[in-house]
Amino acid sequence: MTALAFHTAEDVQRAADDVAAHLGRGGLLAYPTETVYGLGSRPVAEDVAALAALKGRSEEKPFLLLVSSRRMADAYGLHFTQAADALAAACWPGPLTLVLTGGDGHLPDALRGPEGGIAVRWTSHPQAAALIERLGYPLTSTSANRAGGTTAPGTLAIASAFGAAIADGHLLVLDGGTLGNVPPSTVVDCTRGVPRLVRAGAIPVQELRRRVGGAAP
Secondary structure: OOOEEOOOHHHHHHHHHHHHHHHHOOOEEEEOOOOOOEEEOOOOHHHHHHHHHHHOOOOOOOOEEEEOOHHHHHHOOEEOOHHHHHHHHHHOOOOEEEEEEEOOOOOOHHHEOOOOOEEEEEOOOHHHHHHHHHHOOOEEEEEOOOOOOOOOOOHHHHHHHHHHHHHOOOEEEEEOOOOOOOOOOEEEEOOOOOOEEEEOOOOOHHHHHHHHHHHOO
């Protein structure tokens, strides 16, 4: 398997043009994050559908969105409630995913969950954030495994699960080494006035409450 090195800022600079060209052709990407390896695409409807097909996942189950700054989230029209604003200020960049309203006309409806929101996270993985900033647009993200499978700790597991897509050039792999046993991101629904915990994860609810008090679920 051919993978692009993705350990340093210099690696990001060397890989960025190839990644941009690959994504521009509708290709998909496997890349490390601060939690697990992710699969992603451009945030456009056709590429999101291709990602769902690769994953073997129903298109009715949306993917989340990784951004490189609060500014990028705002630029895509995502709406921060008072609670979401407090949570983002306290925990971003980091393994906290917020489900937000907005994004109309900027992001495909395929990214919306049943509550009408879009799950978004400012990633704290330095290389992933630098790549997204350089691309100038968010990346969709889902764990790098077949639907229902075990998350991939490194590129060997990704190659085992998605070898055909790698071989035919549809999936480009960024090799950031083997990741530790980190839980997935904590997910909080902020589409309404009162935040709601969707998934417990890397940041415990008790820690969210310590940081932001009543703005936490």
